[in-house]
Amino acid sequence: MKAMHSGHVSSDRLGEAARHGSLEGLRDWERGHVETCEQCRGLYAGYRLTDKLLSAGWRETILPESAIQVEAVPGGPARFLARLRPNARSLVPAALAVCLVALVALGVLLPQFVTAPGASSSRSPIGSAAWAASHSVAPSATPQPVPTASTAAAQTQGTGTGKAPGGIAAASPTSPPSSASLAPLSVSDLPGWPVMWSPDGAHLLVAGGSGWSNERAIEILDQSGRVTGSFSADSATWVDSNTVAAATDAKGPGGQDTISLVNLSGHVTATLSGKYGASGSGAVLLGSATGLVAVASMGGWGPSSSSFFIWNGHSAGQSHDGIPIGFSRDGKKIAVLHSSGGSGGNSSGWLEIVSSSTLATEASFPHMSIHVPTQGDGPGYGPEVAFSPDGDWLFVSGTLVDLSHGSTVRTGDGGWLPDGSLLTSNGGKILRWQGTHSTPDARFQSGGSVSTSLHGEVVEYFGDGRQPLLLTSGGSVRQLQLQGVTSLDDAQLAPNGAAFAFSGRGARGGVTQLAQLK
Amino acid sequence: MYVKGASVLIGARDRIDDNYTRHFTDLTALCRALGAGASAEDIAQDALLHAREHRNQLRDESKLEAWLRRIAARRTFEYLRRRRREDAVEPVVAFIPVDPAISIDVSAAVTRLPERERTAVILVYGLGYDQGEAAAVMEVTRGTVATLLHRARRHLAERLAAYAREQGLA
Numbered sequence: 001m002k003a004m005h006s007g008h009v010s011s012d013r014l015g016e017a018a019r020h021g022s023l024e025g026l027r028d029w030e031r032g033h034v035e036t037c038e039q040c041r042g043l044y045a046g047y048r049l050t051d052k053l054l055s056a057g058w059r060e061t062i063l064p065e066s067a068i069q070v071e072a073v074p075g076g077p078a079r080f081l082a083r084l085r086p087n088a089r090s091l092v093p094a095a096l097a098v099c100l101v102a103l104v105a106l107g108v109l110l111p112q113f114v115t116a117p118g119a120s121s122s123r124s125p126i127g128s129a130a131w132a133a134s135h136s137v138a139p140s141a142t143p144q145p146v147p148t149a150s151t152a153a154a155q156t157q158g159t160g161t162g163k164a165p166g167g168i169a170a171a172s173p174t175s176p177p178s179s180a181s182l183a184p185l186s187v188s189d190l191p192g193w194p195v196m197w198s199p200d201g202a203h204l205l206v207a208g209g210s211g212w213s214n215e216r217a218i219e220i221l222d223q224s225g226r227v228t229g230s231f232s233a234d235s236a237t238w239v240d241s242n243t244v245a246a247a248t249d250a251k252g253p254g255g256q257d258t259i260s261l262v263n264l265s266g267h268v269t270a271t272l273s274g275k276y277g278a279s280g281s282g283a284v285l286l287g288s289a290t291g292l293v294a295v296a297s298m299g300g301w302g303p304s305s306s307s308f309f310i311w312n313g314h315s316a317g318q319s320h321d322g323i324p325i326g327f328s329r330d331g332k333k334i335a336v337l338h339s340s341g342g343s344g345g346n347s348s349g350w351l352e353i354v355s356s357s358t359l360a361t362e363a364s365f366p367h368m369s370i371h372v373p374t375q376g377d378g379p380g381y382g383p384e385v386a387f388s389p390d391g392d393w394l395f396v397s398g399t400l401v402d403l404s405h406g407s408t409v410r411t412g413d414g415g416w417l418p419d420g421s422l423l424t425s426n427g428g429k430i431l432r433w434q435g436t437h438s439t440p441d442a443r444f445q446s447g448g449s450v451s452t453s454l455h456g457e458v459v460e461y462f463g464d465g466r467q468p469l470l471l472t473s474g475g476s477v478r479q480l481q482l483q484g485v486t487s488l489d490d491a492q493l494a495p496n497g498a499a500f501a502f503s504g505r506g507a508r509g510g511v512t513q514l515a516q517l518k
Numbered sequence: 519m520y521v522k523g524a525s526v527l528i529g530a531r532d533r534i535d536d537n538y539t540r541h542f543t544d545l546t547a548l549c550r551a552l553g554a555g556a557s558a559e560d561i562a563q564d565a566l567l568h569a570r571e572h573r574n575q576l577r578d579e580s581k582l583e584a585w586l587r588r589i590a591a592r593r594t595f596e597y598l599r600r601r602r603r604e605d606a607v608e609p610v611v612a613f614i615p616v617d618p619a620i621s622i623d624v625s626a627a628v629t630r631l632p633e634r635e636r637t638a639v640i641l642v643y644g645l646g647y648d649q650g651e652a653a654a655v656m657e658v659t660r661g662t663v664a665t666l667l668h669r670a671r672r673h674l675a676e677r678l679a680a681y682a683r684e685q686g687l688a
Contacts (some may be wrong), residue, residue: 018675046679050671051624053678056617056642060550063610063626234575249575315591384659394619398661412659427668446671461633465671487632504635510599 009033009040012427018047023477030126106188184483188225190512193490193503199289200241201453201496203228203264204514207236220244220264223499225514229266236262236288237314243269245293247283250275257283259295261313270313286324292356306339318360322352325372326385326394331358335385335394337372348372351394353403365406373395373396384413389420391436398424400433409436417450423458425449430460443477449491457497457517461504462490470517473497485511541566544583545590548655551613551640552594563598567589584654591655613644627677635670638663 009030017023023031024046035038047449161270196205206219213363218236245264261270276283276297286308295316308324310317322336322425334356339349353363372385386395394401400411400422411433412426422433423441430444444450448460448469456473465486470478482488487499488504498518504511545562554561569576569586576585614625629640634656641652644664649667653660 009677015671015675042679042683043675045682045685046675046677049620049624049678049685050674053615053617053620053628053674054639054643054671056615056620058551058613058615059641060611060613061616061622061625062621063612063614063629159542325529397659412665413659425665427665428672447672449665463635463669465576489634494602509603510595510633 008037011043014040014044015047018044018051021048048386065120076164103317147325184481185515185517187482187515189515189516190221190225190501191219193512194493195501196238197492197494197501198238198241199495201494201498202241204492204494205238205244205502207237218246220262220266220328223494223514224516228264229262231260231262231266231268233260235285237285237293238289239287239293240289240291242315245285245287245290247285249283259283259285259293261293272311272316284323286327286334286363288327288331288356289329290327292327294327294333294334294356296323308336310323310359318359320354325396326387326390327356328387329389329511330391333362333387333391335387335396337370351401364401366400368401368408370396370399370401370408378379386416388416388422389418393422395422402436407436411438414450417452417458418454418456423452451491451493451500453493453497454495455497457493459491459493461491461502463487463489468502480515482513482515485513538566541583541586545586548587548590548645549594550552551644552591552637553612553613554594554597557597558594560594562590565593568593581654584651585652587655588657601617613640621681624681626680627674630677631670635666635673638666639670642667 009026013030017026023034023098026034034044084182094201112139147518192207194207198204203222204221204223205215206221217230217232219227222228226379231244231246232248234249236244238244239245239261241262246260246262248258248260250257251370257276258275259267259276263269272295274283276295284296286296288294291312293311293313294308295311296306305463306323307320307321320336322338322380324334325337326335327333332355334353334354337349337352338352348369350368351365351370351402352361354361384395387393388395392403394403395414395416398411398413400409402408406490410426411422412424412431414424416422424431424438425448428447430441430446430448430450431438432441444458444460445462445466447464448466449464451459451461451474458471459468459480460471461468467482468480468488468491470479470480482502484503484506485502485504490501490504491500491502493500499514499516501514502512504513532550542559545565546558547678548559549561565586569589576582612629614622614628616622616625627635631639637656638652641647641655644647646657649660649663653663656663
């Protein structure tokens with residue numbers, strides 16, 4: 001199919017050309033367009049200046065006042081105010097006051113003249129945020145705002161005429177996100193980062209400070225952000241939706257490592273003591289979400305001997321060589337890495353799939369090398385590994401492994417959807433993978449990262465000031481509004497899609513918060 | 519098993535002490551670059567003391583340097599978070615690229631990148647870490663660092679577009 005060339009040259013293409021210092025590498029139509037388009041020429045120049053700047057010598061420098069000024073966040077009231085002339089800006093408070101009086105008057109007078117069919121005349125106490133949360137349902141007696149063009153579009157999307165591959169209702173790619181939910185989400189502060197949701201999404205673990213290793217306070221929060229329990233450990237992971245496994249390394253050469261099962265109140269219900277770290281590092285834990293925990297004795301991520309066993313809280317099983325990196329969803333299979341070495345924060349090795357009940361080999365791929373980061377965002381020891389819903393594929397830190405054929409493809413970070421497709425963010429594009437074939441998913445904006453839930457909800461978040469988008473399991477796209485948050489660095493959507501935790505930046509620095517979606 | 523563990527413990531401690539000055543210089547530079555300012559030396563010292571006390575947590579001796587940097591970086595981020603909570607004033611000193619031909623106002627665009635993009639840019643372009651080393655410090659994957667750098671470059675290009683055209687770089 002012949003490509004259409006009606007738009008601007010993509011930012012990536014301009015960046016690539018700038019890296020080579022010339023437009024020669026562009027296609028004819030691209031070069032012709034850049035020569036006549038001020039915007040593309042400007043962006044190309046911006047890339048060249050950026051490369052020049054980044055390769056300059058770096059040093060600590062006193063910033064002039066003009067450089068310290070905080071930039072207006074794209075969009076929103078701040079930008080609106082910044083664009084006004086100074087004399088007009090001074091009129092804004094008065095204008096707001098007039099609007100407020102008008103709204104109050106409207107609120108008092110309107111119900112006396114208008115009564116919705118079938119509705120009682122008493123006014124609803126539901127506030128704007130609550131309305132935003134419940135607007136997709138159509139309560140018969142609650143007064144509803146008059147639909148605007150965009151809310152009407154959103155409601156149309158909600159009914160979903162189209163279906164994406166795999167059965168998820170798809171919004172039209174050209175439909176704008178719904179603005180009906182622009183009321184700020186209800187949020188609460190989190191005591192640290194990173195976080196780890198329980199398998200059912202009802203609770204989350206939060207590590208005090210930053211990072212998971214080194215003994216630190218770990219709190220268990222419910223979905224509303226209320227602390228239900230806390231404990232101190234070097235690392236922790238969910239064993240099932242009501243139980244956490246915590247590892248505490250031995251204190252001194254004579255001590256023993258301790259692994260505990262902790263309930264949602266923070267109380268220890270079972271303990272296992274021993275010497276698990278071959279290099280004095282303590283045990284490393286991997287939870288199954290189905291009641292099992294793999295306890296690994298690490299010989300390091302290099303080409304050294306590591307082994308693990310399965311503990312169910314009552315008895316410990318036999319030992320097996322390798323590093324356990326992920327359980328299948330039903331807890332019946334474990335992906336095991338046999339490390340052959342690594343450098344620069346990564347380890348590589350070959351993959352084996354074993355039965356969690358017998359530790360018998362189900363599949364092995366000695367000729368296929370996979371790479372995993374030795375440090376990652378997750379608790380314990382890092383690699384983000386997830387089996388596909390059918391167990392035939394394995395997603396390992398941005399790489400998709402075909403367990404039927406023993407091949408790999410680089411996909412970028414992301415997560416599984418219930419239909420077995422994989423959604424990833426790769427080089428700023430949101431791609432949907434069916435097997436090893438990917439197609440851009442036009443429901444999302446470019447430049448974001450995605451977090452998925454087990455039910456198919458997706459949050460797309462941005463590090464550049466744009467507010468996050470929510471794709472509901474029904475297929476409609478809603479723009480979310482996080483007050484006081486200017487960019488998101490990381491977001492973890494709850495497995496049940498009811499809330500998401502995020503780490504980002506606000507006007508006054510870093511923020512870690514929990515936002516309610518349902 | 520125990521003997522092997524013990525020998526690694528001693529090895530790790532000795533390597534920290536033997537190369538104390540080198541580690542201290544490296545960590546101080548890291549903390550300063552991340553924005554710790556005058557507190558950089560204190561944080562670096564603190565990180566080294568912490569590392570000595572918790573050296574049994576080092577799982578692979580060959581990763582000592584990355585481990586120390588990670589501890590120092592964590593402590594710097596915690597310090598910055600605390601400072602932001604206590605004092606909303608923006609820092610007046612920053613680790614930025616300086617080119618005599620480019621205004622400081624323009625260079626300061628780096629300070630306005632989103633936090634993680636800025637950190638990746640500082641580590642890779644400012645301190646010369648490779649992407650794997652930066653990933654270890656930031657506790658993310660190497661791919662995430664590559665993505666952050668890609669985004670940071672695009673954001674800077676968008677912000678500097680007008681100035682760049684004035685400079686005749688188009």
